Amino acid sequence: MKDFLELNNKTWELYEKAKKELKETFESIDEITEYNSAKVLNAFMKSRISETHFNSTTGYGYNDLGREAIEEVYATIFKAESALVRNQFISGSHALAKTLFGLLRPHDTLLSITGLPYDTLHEVIGIEENPSSLKSFGVQYAQIDLIENDFDYEKIEEYILNHPVKVIEIQRSRGYSTRKSLSIDKCEKVIHFIKERKPEIIIMVDNCYCEFVTKKEPIEIGADIVVGSLIKNLGGGITPNGGYVVGKKEYVELVAEALTLPGEGSEVGPTLGANRLFLQGIFFAPSVVSGALKTSILASYLLKELGYSVDPLPKEERVDIVETIQFGNSMDFISYCEGIQEGSPIDSFAKPIPTDMPGYTDKVIMAAGAFTQGSSIELSCDGPLREPYYAYQQGGLTYDTGKIGVLKAVNKIIERKEEQK
Numbered sequence: 001m002k003d004f005l006e007l008n009n010k011t012w013e014l015y016e017k018a019k020k021e022l023k024e025t026f027e028s029i030d031e032i033t034e035y036n037s038a039k040v041l042n043a044f045m046k047s048r049i050s051e052t053h054f055n056s057t058t059g060y061g062y063n064d065l066g067r068e069a070i071e072e073v074y075a076t077i078f079k080a081e082s083a084l085v086r087n088q089f090i091s092g093s094h095a096l097a098k099t100l101f102g103l104l105r106p107h108d109t110l111l112s113i114t115g116l117p118y119d120t121l122h123e124v125i126g127i128e129e130n131p132s133s134l135k136s137f138g139v140q141y142a143q144i145d146l147i148e149n150d151f152d153y154e155k156i157e158e159y160i161l162n163h164p165v166k167v168i169e170i171q172r173s174r175g176y177s178t179r180k181s182l183s184i185d186k187c188e189k190v191i192h193f194i195k196e197r198k199p200e201i202i203i204m205v206d207n208c209y210c211e212f213v214t215k216k217e218p219i220e221i222g223a224d225i226v227v228g229s230l231i232k233n234l235g236g237g238i239t240p241n242g243g244y245v246v247g248k249k250e251y252v253e254l255v256a257e258a259l260t261l262p263g264e265g266s267e268v269g270p271t272l273g274a275n276r277l278f279l280q281g282i283f284f285a286p287s288v289v290s291g292a293l294k295t296s297i298l299a300s301y302l303l304k305e306l307g308y309s310v311d312p313l314p315k316e317e318r319v320d321i322v323e324t325i326q327f328g329n330s331m332d333f334i335s336y337c338e339g340i341q342e343g344s345p346i347d348s349f350a351k352p353i354p355t356d357m358p359g360y361t362d363k364v365i366m367a368a369g370a371f372t373q374g375s376s377i378e379l380s381c382d383g384p385l386r387e388p389y390y391a392y393q394q395g396g397l398t399y400d401t402g403k404i405g406v407l408k409a410v411n412k413i414i415e416r417k418e419e420q421k
């Protein structure tokens with residue numbers, strides 16, 4: 001592999017060391033994968049999935065048996081009353097937006113207790129002006145930042161006891177921030193804290209990037225509604241687009257009414273040939289998440305050895321598939337992204353260039369050579385071009401190919417440094 005990939009000696013030595021050092025960490029991931037694979041297969045058996053479910057509807061999409069079975073499978077996996085799993089959701093951001101519009105009414109308050117929400121939600125909420133935002137409909141927004149990577153219990157208590165809050169949003173993964181992602185245990189504690197004081201508040205969890213990283217999912221710890229993307233973990237790199245919402249039946253139904261139209265809700269929604277791909281995606285998802293996790297862990301190990309600060313650390317317990325790397329300068333960041341691109345199955349010959357992106361404030365560089373446009377369960381590395389140059393790496397459909405991207409990227413940095421000497 002070394003000659004085949006044209007890796008220099010230093011890269012290869014580091015990789016050999018990583019293989020030995022990371023053995024136990026990888027074994028603990030295999031154990032979680034085994035558990036989650038059983039969870040998925042069990043859901044398929046329970047719903048008696050058969051070839052019939054690969055058929056799909058057009059037009060209104062009434063009585064789509066496959067769609068109904070897929071939603072039942074999701075509900076079983078998440079231990080939820082109900083699920084909405086749709087290709088009519090463009091992406092996770094769209095599913096999050098529809099969930100907020102479904103749950104909130106004029107004069108209601110949305111409270112984020114994990115600081116600033118993900119970039120694409122700023123215009124949805126009205127943190128950034130948009131004539132179609134929740135704010136433009138009179139929905140109030142308040143925010144409580146995390147303190148030392150945990151919830152600010154004092155401020156949360158003060159706020160919910162003195163203001164009427166309809167929905168609390170918890171975003172588990174870090175997005176384009178440098179905070180730590182929030183473990184299931186931390187979320188469980190804060191959800192119980194809120195429910196003891198104000199049981200009527202709806203707890204919504206943005207679960208993007210966290211699915212199948214651990215054994216438990218947020219409904220099991222008391223969340224009311226959970227939202228995520230199908231071009232991330234649960235699509236397994238196979239589902240072509242979409243988002244999911246799982247949770248209490250009455251809330252999921254409100255989201256369905258917002259997604260389609262009042263009166264038709266979840267009854268409509270043609271699947272247009274995608275049912276088999278939705279089923280295959282969730283079937284592969286635990287293994288694909290495992291590949292992505294191992295790819296991130298390898299990157300974490302190698303880049304730490306090269307002196308960069310990385311988060312999480314190689315052997316640290318993980319909440320999501322994302323690895324943050326602080327490059328400190330744009331040259332290393334861009335070189336690394338170029339290497340990731342070179343190691344991708346699609347567009348390996350392309351060079352990633354920083355550009356403006358809808359929904360994001362700074363110029364963003366994105367290295368990704370994916371089968372599905374924008375899919376970040378596939379190996380990708382991106383980030384806004386601003387000090388101190390944090391890169392966010394995630395994905396890798398298989399560890400054996402993900403590692404090649406990482407090795408090529410690390411090799412690029414090592415070679416550039418050697419040339420500079």
Ligand SMILES: *Cc1c(COP(=O)(O)O)cnc(C)c1O
Nearest residue numbers: 091092093118173175206208229
């Ligand atoms: C990626 C992400 C989203 C948006 O999902 P898309 O499918 O890319 O629209 C929302 N929240 C978090 C935390 C994310 O990481």
